[in-house]
Amino acid sequence: MIFTETIKLNTKGFNDTLDITKDVNDIVKNSKIKDGLVTLMCPGSTCTITTIEFESGVIRDLQRTLEKIAPSDITYEHDLRWGDGNGFSHVRAALMKPSLSIPLLNGKLSIGTWQQIVLIDFDNRNRNRTIIVQVFGE
């Protein structure tokens, strides 16, 4: 059985990090599927889905690390060509990939107690995002 729903979100870009765990859990519950695989996908070249302990300290720590890996204040070839100024966003998203799969066991996502599912939007402006949540199982 396959059950798919979407989560619609407004982000502020610039590494805006949004906790989507409750939304994912609600969709899992609606699906009536108990065991299987839950895949989350953020279509687009400037965002990712990952997990993190959702507290503001570590979220800033991650942002600082990403700023070091792909700084937002240097020039990218992408920007020279296209002028949208979000070369750093594309690089971060390609490194982190757009999707995440999590086993579903007996109706529960197999994440830890202090582990939340997040969308990170790397773009350099406000965005409307549609996240796909696919529950696949029985």
Added chain:
Amino acid sequence: MIFTETIKLNTKGFNDTLDITKDVNDIVKNSKIKDGLVTLMCPGSTCTITTIEFESGVIRDLQRTLEKIAPSDITYEHDLRWGDGNGFSHVRAALMKPSLSIPLLNGKLSIGTWQQIVLIDFDNRNRNRTIIVQVFGE
């Protein structure tokens, strides 16, 4: 239903980045599966599958970032032991992982308009690669 085919490619190594979106779409079409999960896997310890806007500027930006993360011109312990000189390739591949899963919705991969699926070959020489494309669904 599970449908699996492979894509065979020749790469030049050194971060050679190849757009495989059309090949993946062709396999999805052949599978006759409409809804499910498409998993792409590049067997081997020196390559990855990710998504990116496939234009030469941002591809070079990503290469430059990876060069900063795991430079190709420093010595790795792997090279001291095995002499193949591709320690940087192994490190990059372990960081980025070899596979990627994308939900398939109503016969379409859930990627954005400006988002392509790519193989990146981190090795330090020409390689023949076989990418596995598994379409799993109904």
Added chain:
Amino acid sequence: MIFTETIKLNTKGFNDTLDITKDVNDIVKNSKIKDGLVTLMCPGSTCTITTIEFESGVIRDLQRTLEKIAPSDITYEHDLRWGDGNGFSHVRAALMKPSLSIPLLNGKLSIGTWQQIVLIDFDNRNRNRTIIVQVFGE
């Protein structure tokens, strides 16, 4: 068909890297499933699953690279708030994500000959970990 088992491991933290390929293969064999998708998940915010050629040289190379990306000897906001001193562990885990999916073809995991599946524990102390191995297919 879905078959799920767990692997229980003790780690030393600090990037301790453990080869779990044999354990995963044993679970795949027990499942009697021949074709499908194997998903590995390490619940928790300070660990990851990836693949690497399991030899001590490249494992240290990867550790050194991660030390450069998210150093263990600088102060993180997470540490200032919570005092557990493992901000670096959280950042590394969020970057690398907690899960990995690998196609299963004719009873065999589609990994290369020199490619092993590993748990990396980024935490700053000994941990007991339970890895979920889900075999989904037919």
